[in-house]
Amino acid sequence: MNETHHRVTLTVNGVVREATVPGRRLLSDCLRHDLGLTGTHVGCEHGVCGACTVLLDGEPVRSCLTFAVTVDGQEITTVEGLAQGGALSPVQRAFTECHALQCGFCTPGFLCTVTAFLRDNPAPSEEEALEAVAGNLCRCTGYQNILKAVHRAAEIQAAEIQAAELQAEEGGA
Amino acid sequence: MKPPPFDYHRPATLGEALDVLAEAGPGGKVLAGGQSLIPLLNMRLAAPARVVDVNRVPGLDGIEAGPSGVRVGALARHAAVERSPGAAAAQPLLRQALRLVAHPVIRNRGTVVGSLVHADPAAEMPAVLALLGGAVRLASLDGEREVPAAEFFTGPMESAARPGELAVSAFFPALPARSGTAFHEVARRHGDYAVAGVAAAVTLDDDLRISAARVACVSVGPVPVVADVTAVCGPRPAASVAWDAVAAAVRDLVEPEGDIHATADYRRHLTGVLAVRALRDAASAAHGEES
Ligand SMILES: Cc1cc2nc3c(=O)[nH]c(=O)nc-3n(C[C@H](O)[C@H](O)[C@H](O)COP(=O)(O)OP(=O)(O)OC[C@H]3O[C@@H](n4cnc5c(N)ncnc54)[C@H](O)[C@@H]3O)c2cc1C
Ligand code: FES
Ligand code: FES
Numbered sequence: 001m002n003e004t005h006h007r008v009t010l011t012v013n014g015v016v017r018e019a020t021v022p023g024r025r026l027l028s029d030c031l032r033h034d035l036g037l038t039g040t041h042v043g044c045e046h047g048v049c050g051a052c053t054v055l056l057d058g059e060p061v062r063s064c065l066t067f068a069v070t071v072d073g074q075e076i077t078t079v080e081g082l083a084q085g086g087a088l089s090p091v092q093r094a095f096t097e098c099h100a101l102q103c104g105f106c107t108p109g110f111l112c113t114v115t116a117f118l119r120d121n122p123a124p125s126e127e128e129a130l131e132a133v134a135g136n137l138c139r140c141t142g143y144q145n146i147l148k149a150v151h152r153a154a155e156i157q158a159a160e161i162q163a164a165e166l167q168a169e170e171g172g173a
Numbered sequence: 174m175k176p177p178p179f180d181y182h183r184p185a186t187l188g189e190a191l192d193v194l195a196e197a198g199p200g201g202k203v204l205a206g207g208q209s210l211i212p213l214l215n216m217r218l219a220a221p222a223r224v225v226d227v228n229r230v231p232g233l234d235g236i237e238a239g240p241s242g243v244r245v246g247a248l249a250r251h252a253a254v255e256r257s258p259g260a261a262a263a264q265p266l267l268r269q270a271l272r273l274v275a276h277p278v279i280r281n282r283g284t285v286v287g288s289l290v291h292a293d294p295a296a297e298m299p300a301v302l303a304l305l306g307g308a309v310r311l312a313s314l315d316g317e318r319e320v321p322a323a324e325f326f327t328g329p330m331e332s333a334a335r336p337g338e339l340a341v342s343a344f345f346p347a348l349p350a351r352s353g354t355a356f357h358e359v360a361r362r363h364g365d366y367a368v369a370g371v372a373a374a375v376t377l378d379d380d381l382r383i384s385a386a387r388v389a390c391v392s393v394g395p396v397p398v399v400a401d402v403t404a405v406c407g408p409r410p411a412a413s414v415a416w417d418a419v420a421a422a423v424r425d426l427v428e429p430e431g432d433i434h435a436t437a438d439y440r441r442h443l444t445g446v447l448a449v450r451a452l453r454d455a456a457s458a459a460h461g462e463e464s
Contacts, residue, residue, distance in 0.1 A: 003178050023181025023224060024214070045174065046212035053278055059252075060278045065211040069181055070204070070228050113278060134363045135276025 008072040012037065013081025021068050028052045030068035031078060039079040039108050043137070050136030053109035054078050060116045079108035082115060090160060091115050094153035095146075102140035109136050114150055123154055176214035180223045187312070190230050190339055195314045197223040199336040204228070205247060208275070208283035209291045233341065238263040242307070242346040247339065251280035251288070264345050265458070266305065266354035270297040270372060273356060276364040286340050289325070292332040292396070295366035297356065299326055300397040304372045304389035307345045311338045319344075326396035352376040353458025355451040358391070359443055361434060367392050368435045369443035371423075373451035375406075377459045383407035383414065386455075388448050393429035393440055400426045402452070411456035419452065420445035 003022040010017050012035060019034040026045070031037045031054070043049035045064045052064040055077035082089045088096070091114050101107045110133060117124070117132040124132065129150040138146060179202075184190035194201050200222030204210055213219040227233065227247065234248035238259030245254055254260055255271040267285075274280060274288070274297050288298040289309055302309070302322040309325050311318050311334055320333045327333055334340055348354070358370030370391040378384040386406040390398040405422045406414050429440035 004180065006181065022178065024176040024178055026175070026211075026215075029175070045215045047208060047275075047279060050276075050278065056281075059281045061282050062208075062278060064215070065207050065279075065282065067181075067204075067207070067211070067226070069183065070207070070226055131363075132277070135278050 006069045006072075008068050010035075010068070010071065010073075011075045013077055019068065023067060023069055025068045026064050027054070027066040027068045027071060027076070028063035031063060031076070034068075037078050037080055041105055041108050043105070048137070049106070050109040050113065051106050053112045053136065055112055055116055058116065058119075060113050077112070079111050082111055089115065090156035091118065091149075091153040094149040094156055098145045098149040098152050100141060100145040100149035106136060106138040106140075110138070110146060114153060118150070118154055118157060122157060124150065174215050174217055176211070177217060177220045179221050181226065182223060183226045183229055185229055185231075187230055187232070187339075187341070190225060190227055191312060191314050191337075193223070193225050194339060195337045197225065197336075201225055201336060203290075203339060205287035206250065206283035208279050209287065209293070227339065235342070236260055240347060242305075242344055243267060244342050244344045245285045246342050247284060247286040249285055251275075251283045251285060252277065254285050255280065263347050264305070264354075266301055266356065266372060266374065267345060269354060270301045270356045273297050273358055273360075273367070273370070279364075286343050289343055290332050290334050290340050292326050292328075292330055293366070294329045294395055294397070295370075295392040297358070297367070297370065297372070297391065300370070300372045300389040300391045301356075302343060302345060303397040303399050304374055304387060305346050305348070307343060309334075309343045310341050311335075312341045313338045317341070323399075329395045348374055349376055351378075351381075351459050352385075353455040353461065355454035355458060357447045357451045357454070359447065369393060369429070369440050369447055371444060371447040371451045373448065373455040375411075375452060375455040375459050377456070378408065380410075381460065382410050383456060386452055388423060388451065390423070390427055390444050390448070393427040393444055398427050402448075406452065411453060411460075416449045416453070420449050423448040 005020045031040050041051040043051035047062050047065045054063045182193045202221035204226040233246045235246040236257045237244045243260045243264045261268045308319045308321045325333045354374045356372045358367035360367045372389045376385040383406045386402045405419050424445040429437045431437040
């Protein structure tokens with residue numbers, strides 16, 4: 001079958017990228033194969049494992065349950081886009097500190113999910129943190145360290161915001 | 174796996190969408206949130222000739238809440254409806270049920286109307302529509318028609334939506350004053366489809382006795398099973414209802430089937446227990462509304 005291809009433009013991690021894909025190209029495959037961004041992992045391709053989670057206009061979505069053509073013109077953030085200026089993000093640092101990864105297969109999905117979650121809820125309760133990561137599967141860690149990392153990331157983030165505010169005050173004075 | 178090939182259409186207007194759907198006939202599939210359709214395509218359980226992506230059709234993402242109820246547009250995501258304060262005020266059962274639908278990340282894309290058309294017998298939103306006596310509005314080149322919930326769900330994964338039709342919105346009616354609702358379910362893992370689940374709505378009279386009580390049960394039949402249990406519950410205050418009798422009545426009403434997740438007997442038992450929990454919570458919510 002001669003498949004029709006569509007030209008799509010995505011802003012991925014702040015960079016405008018173009019690809020020519022058939023309608024059935026999953027966003028996960030477009031990122032990995034067409035754009036060479038293999039940080040996004042693919043576990044199940046039916047929405048269950050969460051490894052493929054990326055941010056679409058800031059909101060976490062399953063890239064294996066999204067067609068690239070559907071999100072033409074929209075903004076995508078993948079795990080490759082979380083570090084700012086070469087420095088790991090607070091969520092990434094917390095995962096390292098708390099030993100929240102072993103093989104790392106599930107990690108990109110967790111990082112994207114938790115990044116969006118802490119932006120919306122900077123000081124979550126135990127219960128809320130649990131709910132936030134419940135849609136992502138990890139076969140290695142047993143989840144306890146991932147939960148610790150969520151709370152640790154919240155701490156790091158709060159401390160950074162406070163430091164930035166202090167600096168701004170001092171700068172202003 | 175990967176989806177099979179199909180012709181992809183992305184109409185920019187409702188009229189264009191209806192044209193494409195009419196032309197596609199039975200070979201056409203609407204793509205909304207994709208959270209049910211894309212897994213089916215990835216597993217090669219569906220192979221539509223044409224996929225009509227309605228995500229760019231303007232005017233379909235509305236959530237209109239008023240005293241009579243909530244109208245939810247075809248592109249209103251589960252998450253948007255869950256977060257809408259207006260929707261929660263007009264019909265609290267929406268938020269109560271949506272919190273049980275999959276995971277927050279799936280809810281960011283999945284749509285309420287898509288869930289209704291998909292008509293999974295284990296899904297929450299069909300039970301909510303059935304319990305409340307809501308309706309789905311279907312549009313085609315021939316015009317619009319409003320299908321009541323009782324006629325909309327026709328079988329497992331089967332709805333009254335015909336080839337060429339687009340479900341443009343669904344209406345979830347509000348309940349009378351002094352009413353309360355609740356949704357309880359049991360799933361194997363958090364975010365999974367329910368092994369059994371019950372939505373309940375209770376209305377109290379001036380003396381705070383139960384004057385109406387209804388339940389809708391999921392995963393115990395081809396479509397949501399709605400039962401009126403007013404006669405076993407009322408007219409008594411919730412504290413003096415014979416809840417064991419209510420559980421027995423609900424157990425008698427459902428005819429679940431066994432599968433790898435649960436036996437028929439276990440499903441029946443769970444449904445009775447969950448019905449009582451949901452009805453009691455609904456009754457206290459109705460009390461809360463009073464004070
Ligand atoms: C891991 C996982 C867990 C889940 N758990 C649950 C759960 O616990 N409970 C639950 O209820 N759901 C669950 N879901 C499904 C989810 O709620 C879906 O979002 C929903 O069932 C379908 O909505 P959608 O917008 O994604 O529809 P799509 O996937 O786009 O479409 C589904 C079907 O409906 C048709 N359709 C959609 N919209 C329209 C329309 N406007 N007009 C005509 N036809 C239309 C499509 O053609 C297709 O046949 C889960 C999904 C996943 C991936
Ligand atoms: S690969 Fe997308 S959820 Fe598993
Ligand atoms: S670290 Fe191996 S799957 Fe999570």
